[in-house]
Amino acid sequence: MSGAIQSLSRAAAILRLLAGGERRLGLSEVATGLGLAKGTAHGILRTLQQEGFVEQDPDSGKYQLGAELLRLGQSYLDVHELRARALVWADDLARAAGETVYLGVLHQRGVLVVHHVFRPDDSRQVLEVGSMQPLHATALGKVLLAYDPVARGELGDGPWEAFTPRTVTEPAALDAQCALVRERGWADAVEETWEGVASVAALIQDRRRNPVGAVCVSGPVETVCEGGAVRPSLVASVRTAARAISRDLGAHRF
Amino acid sequence: MTASYIAAIDQGTTSSRCILFGADGRIVAVEQQEHAQIFPQPGWVEHDAAEIWTRVQAVVRGALEKAGLTREDIRAVGITNQRETTVLWDRHTGEPVHHAIVWQDTRTEALCRELGRNVGQDRFRRETGLPLASYFAGPKIRWLLDNVEGLRERAEAGDILFGTMDTWVIWNLTGGVDGGRHVTDVTNASRTLLMNLHTLEWDERIAESIGVPMAVLPEIRSSAEVYGEAVGVLAGVPVAAALGDQQAALFGQTCFDVGEAKSTYGTGTFLLLNTGERIVNSYHGLLTTVGYRIGDRPPVYALEGSIAVTGSLVQWLRDQLGIISTAAEIETLAGTVEDNGGAYFVPAFSGLFAPYWRSDARGVITGLTRYVTKGHLARAVLEATAWQTREVVDAMQKDSGVTLTALKVDGGMTSNNLLMQNIADVLDVPVERPYVAETTALGAAYAAGLAVGFWDGLDTLRANWHRAAEWTPRMDDATREREHRNWLKAVERTMGWIEQDDEQPQL
Numbered sequence: 179m180s181g182a183i184q185s186l187s188r189a190a191a192i193l194r195l196l197a198g199g200e201r202r203l204g205l206s207e208v209a210t211g212l213g214l215a216k217g218t219a220h221g222i223l224r225t226l227q228q229e230g231f232v233e234q235d236p237d238s239g240k241y242q243l244g245a246e247l248l249r250l251g252q253s254y255l256d257v258h259e260l261r262a263r264a265l266v267w268a269d270d271l272a273r274a275a276g277e278t279v280y281l282g283v284l285h286q287r288g289v290l291v292v293h294h295v296f297r298p299d300d301s302r303q304v305l306e307v308g309s310m311q312p313l314h315a316t317a318l319g320k321v322l323l324a325y326d327p328v329a330r331g332e333l334g335d336g337p338w339e340a341f342t343p344r345t346v347t348e349p350a351a352l353d354a355q356c357a358l359v360r361e362r363g364w365a366d367a368v369e370e371t372w373e374g375v376a377s378v379a380a381l382i383q384d385r386r387r388n389p390v391g392a393v394c395v396s397g398p399v400e401t402v403c404e405g406g407a408v409r410p411s412l413v414a415s416v417r418t419a420a421r422a423i424s425r426d427l428g429a430h431r432f
Numbered sequence: 433m434t435a436s437y438i439a440a441i442d443q444g445t446t447s448s449r450c451i452l453f454g455a456d457g458r459i460v461a462v463e464q465q466e467h468a469q470i471f472p473q474p475g476w477v478e479h480d481a482a483e484i485w486t487r488v489q490a491v492v493r494g495a496l497e498k499a500g501l502t503r504e505d506i507r508a509v510g511i512t513n514q515r516e517t518t519v520l521w522d523r524h525t526g527e528p529v530h531h532a533i534v535w536q537d538t539r540t541e542a543l544c545r546e547l548g549r550n551v552g553q554d555r556f557r558r559e560t561g562l563p564l565a566s567y568f569a570g571p572k573i574r575w576l577l578d579n580v581e582g583l584r585e586r587a588e589a590g591d592i593l594f595g596t597m598d599t600w601v602i603w604n605l606t607g608g609v610d611g612g613r614h615v616t617d618v619t620n621a622s623r624t625l626l627m628n629l630h631t632l633e634w635d636e637r638i639a640e641s642i643g644v645p646m647a648v649l650p651e652i653r654s655s656a657e658v659y660g661e662a663v664g665v666l667a668g669v670p671v672a673a674a675l676g677d678q679q680a681a682l683f684g685q686t687c688f689d690v691g692e693a694k695s696t697y698g699t700g701t702f703l704l705l706n707t708g709e710r711i712v713n714s715y716h717g718l719l720t721t722v723g724y725r726i727g728d729r730p731p732v733y734a735l736e737g738s739i740a741v742t743g744s745l746v747q748w749l750r751d752q753l754g755i756i757s758t759a760a761e762i763e764t765l766a767g768t769v770e771d772n773g774g775a776y777f778v779p780a781f782s783g784l785f786a787p788y789w790r791s792d793a794r795g796v797i798t799g800l801t802r803y804v805t806k807g808h809l810a811r812a813v814l815e816a817t818a819w820q821t822r823e824v825v826d827a828m829q830k831d832s833g834v835t836l837t838a839l840k841v842d843g844g845m846t847s848n849n850l851l852m853q854n855i856a857d858v859l860d861v862p863v864e865r866p867y868v869a870e871t872t873a874l875g876a877a878y879a880a881g882l883a884v885g886f887w888d889g890l891d892t893l894r895a896n897w898h899r900a901a902e903w904t905p906r907m908d909d910a911t912r913e914r915e916h917r918n919w920l921k922a923v924e925r926t927m928g929w930i931e932q933d934d935e936q937p938q939l
């Protein structure tokens with residue numbers, strides 16, 4: 179097979195072998211089964227084991243398929259689980275910032291709001307959980323575009339709808355912004371969705387560092403920005419919250 | 433340097449936590465440790481009180497470390513605790529004489545029935561506000577005195593002390609065998625079946641009827657006053673509050689006015705309504721209890737509706753049926769369908785509680801057709817929590833005459849949007865969630881802070897309460913009424929399942 183990477187092909191063969199018939203095989207059985215040197219088979223098995231695709235029985239030393247493989251098939255993070263894990267941190271972020279907090283995930287070609295914490299001023303506010311925001315014109319969306327190739331793929335080639343004069347509508351400009359987001363670790367959108375509204379967002383990752391969503395603070399330009407840019411203290415708060423949520427996603431589920 | 437933080441110790445059923453709060457009520461650090469659940473036989477649940485004390489010390493140390501604070505930074509410490517869980521110990525050695533008997537433990541059912549004799553479950557209700565049920569501490573003390581060899585003699589000689597978890601933690605915190613204070617607060621005392629609600633003193637006649645010597649009982653104090661000074665990690669810090677967990681949540685939610693209510697959605701659900709200085713007797717299956725007492729101000733009373741099975745039904749779906757893998761996933765499953773598909777789930781796992789009190793009832797799933805999927809069942813599970821809340825709210829309205837205008841919620845299940853919306857829909861009032869989800873610990877911190885003047889009054893605390901989310905009713909009246917009727921029909925189907933009424937509900 180031209181262009182195939184040999185070690186990957188061998189790893190796939192090992193997984194198929196373990197998936198069939200016996201299920202639990204020793205090192206020499208794997209090696210003879212596939213006509214590999216023991217050392218080669220061992221190296222591949224160890225790598226697969228580190229990734230969780232293969233497990234070794236501590237008593238017999240035999241190998242079997244790992245739990246990670248099962249998880250791969252259903253590996254998206256439940257958004258309600260995400261909300262439950264994020265609750266404390268999102269609350270604290272809203273209080274520290276004195277502004278509204280949203281959690282968003284990629285859904286079709288937009289950002290689905292999965293959690294919303296009111297601005298702590300007890301004014302009348304309506305829960306926006308379940309609503310959609312545009313990918314290209316929000317801080318949440320730009321974080322997803324910067325880190326999740328699927329999101330960028332979904333968005334396509336533009337030009338995209340301009341909600342305000344400041345909305346980025348051209349691919350080149352947006353991709354340049356995404357590069358900056360990756361460099362800085364956060365995204366902003368100042369009056370790009372609504373006039374007078376600014377937001378700043380950071381990435382939430384699961385324990386395998388996959389991008390699962392984003393958290394943002396959103397509010398009036400006058401309070402969120404300072405001299406035309408988002409206040410550094412808000413950026414710091416959002417990034418701290420994103421890290422705390424990511425850390426909690428790494429913990430055991432309950 | 434001035435001490436500018438308050439510590440709260442939350443000694444819960446599954447874990448102990450220490451949370452440090454700043455002046456604005458924001459959480460500075462949390463440390464948590466679980467303790468062993470001991471199940472010696474079906475229906476029995478015990479904790480090792482010595483282990484709990486070790487865990488409490490560890491979480492206090494851990495929280496201080498995490499926050500980078502020392503005892504000098506802590507102005508006061510407040511205690512909140514799982515209610516009714518009962519421990520007896522030797523005052524000279526500080527050793528528990530037996531594992532603590534946990535509130536869920538049903539070993540005293542027969543004893544409670546016997547104590548009710550021809551009068552029945554309500555024999556002590558007028559004085560104590562409670563029915564005779566295995567839940568409460570008094571009969572648990574009696575069981576220990578009857579079953580631990582030689583204990584009654586030692587108790588009568590004054591060598592044995594009784595405490596709920598507040599008392600146990602405070603006694604140890606203030607020095608244990610070296611001068612530890614043997615006290616409890618009015619809210620915890622109001623869950624023993626031994627305290628007179630009107631006088632806030634132990635009722636000698638009832639203690640004698642139940643078989644509890646007065647010598648083992650702690651002194652009853654306010655919920656917010658300095659009981660003594662801590663030794664150990666918190667040396668010198670005033671121990672300044674104690675509240676049962678549900679009362680602490682009422683306080684943390686700043687339900688200070690008559691007619692304000694909160695509902696805490698955890699393993700079970702507990703709805704408490706502030707009835708002010710009025711002791712409201714319940715004729716609809718609620719409990720009358722002390723809400724809190726600040727210093728020497730008059731006590732504030734509450735009506736309580738206890739729902740045995742709410743979060744634990746979600747756990748049942750996860751652990752026993754395995755159709756979800758985490759509690760939060762129930763919302764995803766329920767989201768796959770539009771409605772309950774005609775299915776209703778009444779989780780009367782150990783009988784029906786408030787407001788029915790039918791021990792002959794058992795759980796049912798009803799309205800099943802070929803059409804019903806696991807998504808519909810997930811809906812029915814969430815709706816069961818909403819309808820049970822509705823029944824308790826209706827009972828409260830009948831007993832107190834108070835009509836609820838909004839419901840303040842907290843606890844683990846409040847992260848479930850669908851459920852919160854459903855509760856707003858069936859109650860037809862807005863449901864509000866505050867910022868600090870840890871209202872239990874916050875309530876204990878508030879009470880301790882008030883006692884030492886860290887906060888100047890209830891208004892300051894009220895100003896700290898902010899709405900983090902609100903769900904407004906969206907169900908039309910006709911749907912609500914139809915669903916309510918169906919729920920009541922389903923409840924009907926649970927009754928009379930156990931033919932011989934040989935089991936009391938486990939409350």
Ligand SMILES: Nc1ncnc2c1ncn2[C@@H]1O[C@H](COP(=O)(O)OP(=O)(O)OP(=O)(O)O)[C@@H](O)[C@H]1O
Pocket residue numbers: 258262444445446447697698699700742743744745746747759760761762763843844845847848
């Ligand atoms: N998203 C959710 N949807 C439905 N139920 C949930 C959700 N998240 C948690 N739960 C349920 O909430 C309960 C946990 O809530 P919580 O942590 O408030 O418990 P608790 O009763 O206070 O515990 P403790 O006795 O230790 O103080 C569990 O029974 C769990 O099944």
Ligand SMILES: [Mg+2]
Pocket residue numbers: 444445677698872
């Ligand atoms: Mg609790």
